[in-house]
Amino acid sequence: MRKLDPDKHAARRGQILNAATQCFAERGFHQTSTAQICAAAGMSPGNLFHYFPSKDAIIEAIVLEDSAAMAARSAELAREDDLRAALRRMLDEALASLADPLYRRISMELMAEAVRNARLFALVAENEAARRAGWRRLLQGAQAKGQIAAGAEPELLVDALLVQLDGVFSRLLLDGDFDLDRYRDLLEQQLNSLWRAA
């Protein structure tokens, strides 16, 4: 048996997930074949199955990777001294993702698939729990350090944030009259009034 180099394995796995994300966003999960994913990743079908046993396994890995990336990023930001600035940065990063059509398409595909697939729904729900936990950590940390007012309940601050981000996501997806640049000031104003300095 050939010995696997763990770094090479991880890199190849990442390439497959990127290629699959691109394919799914363009054509939808059900209209994408594993042969198309292999072509996009530049590998043979036989080789793909060393990494993922099925298309469903690739979809699930995309969600798990996103959950892990969010958890890592919020943990990193939570170690900063100025947590109010860290919150701002996390917000800017979230808005930048929403402004990316590829990200919007893959997110919509995942939601659409999750409503009909209980196993994927559980992973998406965990992903949402990871999102909540990341924001909660920054908001509670900022309150503990006295960098934002301690009055508001952290859970409610997280609600307000996620409602705004999900709302912007839907508008960008469905509403040709929505303009994120027009809305951005108002969004920041609404959130700043919640995270106001202590």
Add this chain to the structure above:
Amino acid sequence: MRKLDPDKHAARRGQILNAATQCFAERGFHQTSTAQICAAAGMSPGNLFHYFPSKDAIIEAIVLEDSAAMAARSAELAREDDLRAALRRMLDEALASLADPLYRRISMELMAEAVRNARLFALVAENEAARRAGWRRLLQGAQAKGQIAAGAEPELLVDALLVQLDGVFSRLLLDGDFDLDRYRDLLEQQLNSLWRAA
């Protein structure tokens, strides 16, 4: 040829759309057969095709009916004297719809289907335009009557409203830790600060 009674025809059509909405929300569009819709509506398959030529035609009619209902409701509310109260009522009605799991499921099904079906996407986009137009009419009317402050751009007030409603929709659908009752006060507070009295 049998003569159709237009009232009876409209009533039967409405029954079919209600039955289909229920079926689609429970099982998804693709997993629902026209036979199941007929059974739920208590009619024979041959009879169904006097009303709708295909399952796609039923889906499209559901979106068109919703667009028409929204336009009618906002036109009705726009005729009231107190448009600030009318805005409140329209918001309460929108939140009541979001609190209904059947409404959430059918909305998700429509979005999921629309991202892969250009014809349905166009109807969903028109539905969104009708939603925007309804809110815009009430907000502009209230500004014109001096019932809310005239400072803010109506288009931006509509953005803020639809972002909140769509965000609440996503949270209720995906986030087991979101509680609409907990969030409601904050939502009203944020919107009231935009619609503040003139």
